[in-house]
Amino acid sequence: MALFRRRRSPASDSAVNVDAFWAAWPGLRPALAAAVDASEPVPEEAAARVTELVQRIHPALGWEVGPAPEPAETGLEDLSAPLDADPDELLRRLSEADGEEPAAAPGYALTLRPGADDEARVLSERWSRAAPEEPEWLFRPAVPADHRALAGGLDWNGHELDLSHASVELRVDQRRGRIDAGVYHPDFMFLSEQDRAGVAEHVLLLAVGEDDRVRAVGEVSALVEKPLDPLAPTAVPSVVDQLTGGSGGSWVSFRARVPLRGVIEVQARHPLRRRDYPAFTLLARIELAYRDADDERQPTAEAAAEMDAFSTRLQRLAGDDGALFGQETSAGKRRLYLYLDPEAGVMPRLEEEARQWPHGASVGSSLDPDWRFIGTLTQPIRRQR
Numbered sequence: 001m002a003l004f005r006r007r008r009s010p011a012s013d014s015a016v017n018v019d020a021f022w023a024a025w026p027g028l029r030p031a032l033a034a035a036v037d038a039s040e041p042v043p044e045e046a047a048a049r050v051t052e053l054v055q056r057i058h059p060a061l062g063w064e065v066g067p068a069p070e071p072a073e074t075g076l077e078d079l080s081a082p083l084d085a086d087p088d089e090l091l092r093r094l095s096e097a098d099g100e101e102p103a104a105a106p107g108y109a110l111t112l113r114p115g116a117d118d119e120a121r122v123l124s125e126r127w128s129r130a131a132p133e134e135p136e137w138l139f140r141p142a143v144p145a146d147h148r149a150l151a152g153g154l155d156w157n158g159h160e161l162d163l164s165h166a167s168v169e170l171r172v173d174q175r176r177g178r179i180d181a182g183v184y185h186p187d188f189m190f191l192s193e194q195d196r197a198g199v200a201e202h203v204l205l206l207a208v209g210e211d212d213r214v215r216a217v218g219e220v221s222a223l224v225e226k227p228l229d230p231l232a233p234t235a236v237p238s239v240v241d242q243l244t245g246g247s248g249g250s251w252v253s254f255r256a257r258v259p260l261r262g263v264i265e266v267q268a269r270h271p272l273r274r275r276d277y278p279a280f281t282l283l284a285r286i287e288l289a290y291r292d293a294d295d296e297r298q299p300t301a302e303a304a305a306e307m308d309a310f311s312t313r314l315q316r317l318a319g320d321d322g323a324l325f326g327q328e329t330s331a332g333k334r335r336l337y338l339y340l341d342p343e344a345g346v347m348p349r350l351e352e353e354a355r356q357w358p359h360g361a362s363v364g365s366s367l368d369p370d371w372r373f374i375g376t377l378t379q380p381i382r383r384q385r
Contacts, residue, residue, distance in 0.1 A: 017056040018127050024053055025132070032065045033136075036108050054112065057127060060120040062113035068106040068138045069146065104135055111140040116214050118274045122369075125278040129341065141278070145209035147234050156199050161187050166203050167230035169223065170239055177271070178218035179243060181236070188224050196222035207233040208240055211275045216240045245271065252381055261331045262297040268326030268378045272371065277323055280339035281369040284322070284350055286314065288334045289360040297331050307334050310357060314338065317353055321346045325374045337374060342367065 031046035042050070042065060054061045112127060114120035124141035131139035154161045169182040183200035191199065200222040205213055217240070253267040288310065292303040299307065314336065315324050321344035328335045340346045347365055354361040368374075 014057060014123050014126065017053075018123070018130050021053045021057065021127065022130060022132060024049070028053075029137075032110065033108055036065060036067055058114070058117070058120040058123045060115060060117040061124060062115070063111065064113065064143075065108065065110050068109040069144075069148070071105045106134075106138040107136050109138040109140060111143055113143055113210065114141070115210070118278075121211075121214075121275060122278045122281075126343075129279060129343070143205060143210040145212070145237065146206045149206050150203070150233050154199070154202070156191075156202070157195055159187070159191060159195065161185060161199065163203065163206075163233075166233055167227060168203070168207070168233050168236060169227035169229070170231060170236065172239065172243060173218070174243070176218070177216070177243060179216055179236075179239060180219045180221075181217060182221050182223040182227065183233075184223040184226050184230065186226075188222055193222075196224075203233050204236070207236040212237065212240050212244075215273055215275050216244050244273075254380055256380070258330065264328065264330035265298065266326065266328050266377060266381070268374070268381060269323075270378060270381055272325060272374065272378070274371070277339060279321075279341040279343075280323060281367060282340040282342035282347065283366050283368040283373055284336075284338040284340055284347060285364045286336040286338070286350065286354050287362045288336065288354075288357055290332055290334065291359055293332060298329060299334070311336055314350055314353060317349050318346050322350075326377055328377065337377070339368070339371070339374070340365075 028046060028050055031043055032050070035042040035046075041047070050063060054063045112124040114124045121142060128139045128141040131137075149163065150166065151164050152162075154163050163185075165187075166183060166185045169184070171180045171182075173180065181200075181204055183203045185199065185203075188196045188199070197220075201220050204217060204220050208217065250270065251267055252270045253265060255263055255265045258264050288307055290299045290303040290307060292300040294300060311324060311327070315322070315338075318338060318340060322338050322340035324336060324338050326337045328337075338350070340350075351363050354363045
């Protein structure tokens with residue numbers, strides 16, 4: 001009889017529950033597809049089973065199934081990239097896109113709804129990354145924006161509304177970093193207060209998607225009078241980007257003088273939000289030595305350029321499974337802090353690449369699901385802003 005039993009962590013439990021969902025998926029798929037094809041609700045028994053499996057992953061998660069969105073026309077906007085993207089990589093992707101045959105579009109979409117719960121959003125990302133390759137299905141970790149739906153009709157509790165007549169009024173609070181939104185529709189006068197509130201929330205969700213709804217939008221209210229300066233709901237994302245700095249934030253820095261170490265320079269993404277990188281919970285520390293330094297023990301321009309190019313190579317290796325969150329430079333060392341998806345197998349590739357650094361490098365990693373390390377590193381930056 002075992003006297004001591006290792007406690008399972010919540011992370012291991014969630015991994016088991018994600019695996020259980022996908023193990024059950026082949027038996028669930030036919031009923032969901034048939035319901036979408038017939039434009040009917042999912043049968044009770046199948047819906048209850050999906051709900052049970054989803055809420056085992058996290059009790060705050062909801063789900064929905066429907067037709068997959070029609071693919072947008074490929075253009076330069078599809079080559080969106082992070083602020084520190086390599087220009088050569090962008091040119092390569094543009095060349096590939098120019099010669100690619102369009103893939104068959106999926107017909108169905110299964111979407112999890114984590115709402116405002118960040119832990120649920122992390123687990124919905126794990127769920128989508130663990131999804132099988134199925135050409136007919138799209139598996140989404142959160143509800144995306146859908147601007148096409150804003151131009152069509154909506155049946156809300158038996159009320160038919162043309163959403164192309166909806167408009168919004170925005171109030172931006174720079175101090176809170178939030179946008180309060182009022183939504184107007186001429187048919188609101190015929191709806192109950194509860195239905196008006198539901199439609200207003202639905203319009204905002206279609207405009208910005210679930211993640212930006214949580215990141216940047218505060219109060220959403222229904223307006224029965226048309227705003228003086230109305231905006232189309234499709235204009236809201238650009239206001240969100242201006243307020244938040246876009247997905248992934250922007251790079252900011254500060255310098256300080258530290259006894260014995262001289263000048264220390266810290267650069268980091270700000271603001272950092274879990275919604276931008278929900279799966280990245282593994283902290284990789286990569287320390288690069290440099291020899292050419294100035295009087296403050298900071299790298300010369302040539303040494304800094306060499307390390308910047310090497311950092312770009314590491315980020316390219318990480319791809320969609322990691323991101324550079326910050327770096328610290330002082331006393332002949334630059335320490336790069338990348339956060340990775342621990343299940344993507346990126347770390348060995350980064351370790352191998354770090355061995356190629358000609359001036360000496362060291363590598364370490366640790367799980368940091370709460371982002372405590374980067375939070376401590378960027379505390380002076382947050383105080384300044």
